[in-house]
Amino acid sequence: MANQINLETLALHAGSAPDPTTGALLTPIYQTTTYVQEAVGVDKGYTYSRAGNPTVTALELRLAALEGADFATCFSTGLAATTALFLGLLKGGDRVVVSEAVYGGTVRLLREVLAPFGVAVDFVDTSDEKAFADSLNRGPAKLVFIESPANPTLKLTDIALAAQLSHAADALLVVDNTLLTPALQRPLDLGADIVLHSTTKFIEGHNATTGGVLITRDSALNDRFDYIRKATGAIQSPFDAWLTLQGVKTLPLRMRQHSENALRVAQFLSAHPKIERVIYPGLESFPQYQLTQKQQSTGGALIAFEVAGGTQAGIDLMNSVKLCALAENLGAAETIITHPASMTHSSVPIEQRVSAGITDGLVRLSVGLENPDDLIADLEQALGSNAALAQQA
Numbered sequence: 607m608a609n610q611i612n613l614e615t616l617a618l619h620a621g622s623a624p625d626p627t628t629g630a631l632l633t634p635i636y637q638t639t640t641y642v643q644e645a646v647g648v649d650k651g652y653t654y655s656r657a658g659n660p661t662v663t664a665l666e667l668r669l670a671a672l673e674g675a676d677f678a679t680c681f682s683t684g685l686a687a688t689t690a691l692f693l694g695l696l697k698g699g700d701r702v703v704v705s706e707a708v709y710g711g712t713v714r715l716l717r718e719v720l721a722p723f724g725v726a727v728d729f730v731d732t733s734d735e736k737a738f739a740d741s742l743n744r745g746p747a748k749l750v751f752i753e754s755p756a757n758p759t760l761k762l763t764d765i766a767l768a769a770q771l772s773h774a775a776d777a778l779l780v781v782d783n784t785l786l787t788p789a790l791q792r793p794l795d796l797g798a799d800i801v802l803h804s805t806t807k808f809i810e811g812h813n814a815t816t817g818g819v820l821i822t823r824d825s826a827l828n829d830r831f832d833y834i835r836k837a838t839g840a841i842q843s844p845f846d847a848w849l850t851l852q853g854v855k856t857l858p859l860r861m862r863q864h865s866e867n868a869l870r871v872a873q874f875l876s877a878h879p880k881i882e883r884v885i886y887p888g889l890e891s892f893p894q895y896q897l898t899q900k901q902q903s904t905g906g907a908l909i910a911f912e913v914a915g916g917t918q919a920g921i922d923l924m925n926s927v928k929l930c931a932l933a934e935n936l937g938a939a940e941t942i943i944t945h946p947a948s949m950t951h952s953s954v955p956i957e958q959r960v961s962a963g964i965t966d967g968l969v970r971l972s973v974g975l976e977n978p979d980d981l982i983a984d985l986e987q988a989l990g991s992n993a994a995l996a997q998q999a
């Protein structure tokens with residue numbers, strides 16, 4: 607079904623049928639921990655909601671279909687999904703190769719929580735084929751974990767090439783597809799083994815829930831993720847799964863509009879004299895623009911940029927916006943502006959931040975669904991009132 611029906615239709619219908627007892631069109635919120643058994647050892651597929659819940663199952667079937675997969679396991683947050691991935695597939699002494707620019711919480715989990723258990727972690731620039739291949743040749747690796755585009759530098763990794771290199775080294779390839787979603791990029795079709803999302807972001811899309819998911823075409827991997835979720839107690843709540851089921855209905859529409867708005871804002875910023883550097887994968891000036899066109903359907907919703915005048919000028923801009931929300935999140939209907947160095951990536955060691963290009967002056971904009979004219983007007987007024995720049999002038 608996943609390969610025959612279009613994404614917009616799957617986003618509305620995959621995984622849910624009218625409720626057989628009442629005809630309710632929407633999958634109900636099964637707000638229950640307990641399921642009565644017909645006899646000892648005879649149940650209807652559910653026993654206790656830490657192991658599984660019908661509302662969560664409906665979301666899993668829908669998200670799997672959107673990524674062109676058969677299986678998904680939903681978690682309470684994106685990091686709970688990342689934790690289950692690593693706990694489920696790694697043990698002390700194993701090595702994992704990771705893109706050097708990834709979400710800061712992923713770095714913290716690997717460095718501070720898993721490394722003390724003996725997991726070896728190599729952060730490498732996976733956009734550089736030679737550095738990537740050298741890292742895989744240095745010794746056996748169980749997993750390769752990449753983010754493309756990377757948060758917040760938006761550097762791309764060639765996913766098909768990453769799959770080839772990982773498989774040649776007998777490693778599984780995991781892609782964090784949070785920034786683009788299956789509406790704009792489908793890593794399993796490019797050869798990845800597992801896709802991870804923080805559904806907190808574009809998938810739910812309304813700043814209303816936290817959630818995470820692991821998606822795969824391999825039933826043994828899926829069984830492992832389900833088992834680890836039950837064993838560690840990291841399942842998503844039925845209410846959050848239900849809200850996510852509503853949010854995901856408009857995912858393809860929203861991602862198209864997010865991308866259109868982001869391109870307009872990126873063009874505005876590129877032409878602005880007070881902006882020093884704009885990074886947006888949908889701009890022809892983006893250094894990996896060819897790769898954008900090869901593996902993504904648009905440039906996405908995120909823009910990174912630096913304001914002329916350095917770090918203080920960037921901070922002044924973030925303090926001067928009125929419509930854009932200064933916040934830690936990304937991927938929602940409302941536009942969010944973030945200072946990665948002090949917010950989302952503050953737990954990444956300074957050397958890794960510098961090597962990954964996360965400068966202190968970098969500003970990240972998650973472009974929302976407002977009219978782009980209003981966003982541009984907000985940025986224009988904020989740049990006009992920029993104290994550091996005014997002093998320079």
Ligand code: PLP
Nearest residue numbers: 683684685709757784804806817
């Ligand atoms: N992956 C990416 C790319 C993220 O940006 C985030 C959070 O910002 C996560 C994973 C973790 O997700 P959560 O905040 O839902 O735990």
